[in-house]
Amino acid sequence: MKDSDKEFCSTREAAQMLGVAVATVQNMVENGTLEAWKTQGGHRRIRVQSVERFLQHNAPKLTAGFTPDRVAVLIAEDELSLQELYRQTLESWGLPLSVAVVGDGFDVLVHLGRHQPDVLITDMKMPGMNGFELVARLRADPAFANMDIIAVTGLSTQEIEARGGLPADIAVFGKPIPFDELRGYLRAKVAQKHRERAQF
Template structure:
């Protein structure tokens, strides 16, 4: 018997679609996909590439959630993007939405706005341009890194400045990751997926 035939012989209602699982759990399709990748839900793929979720694993997850078991909750990465260019803001927003990852992202237009936003709720990741009106990225990052309460917040810079330009303006802390423009979304996605996996291993619960 072929593997495809064996899969197709599974009882019809033992499995549901990704959209059905999302409706049962009250979460987005992207969150369901992330839960499958993290092993929180059991699933398989049809010959046509469609994901099927084991209903029993969805029901088990719901039971654990209702009983207060926290380790199985999906995580969401909190991201602040500091970028003053409106076209770039829309590009970030559109790209993040197409990834289907559990992200909570906010957009700010200056370093000053970034400090205010981070003061309201500390993100896990700051993605920042350097050249912005008012308080620029250099000053904002210097202020953030002087606060020990923000030591675990990751900072990624995406800039059109050359390494020489950055050095002439005083440089950046060693723990800041720097990418050149255009925005390297492939690298950013890998970075974010790695952070999500790290949070999942630690058992962090999304707020």
């Protein structure tokens, strides 16, 4: 039987297909994002079709045409109306931005396996992997330690602290989304990127 005919794959093989860590695949199995079963020895066997479906479903959102001369912005937001609001608003500013929108923390990790944005804007309440889990994973990984992260939430400071808090370097924006503040933040990021490119 050829590899392409396999019905199931290991966690490691699924991680390679998705471009994410094995632990991410394990979480995707645990929350039902990927179909799998466990062997008697406790090893996961993941249905290849579920990995392919995940890639197919997320592929259009994960190819946003990031280019080095533009500030790459990745937005994690599960509400479709807010996804569209982000797209339309950021596009209307006329800034040199490349924007991709994904629906949850797992989608972010898959995207990061292909391209690291300059700025991640994440909702904190999402299905699957929420913003708190996502931020904790990213800040624990040296590869993403310097990526700008903006947390967008309707939670109060006390509610954020009750959920374990956020690192001090995370910008926190309230809801409704303060687009004027976000535009100022992204303008500063565009200017910073322009200065950095001019030095080379």
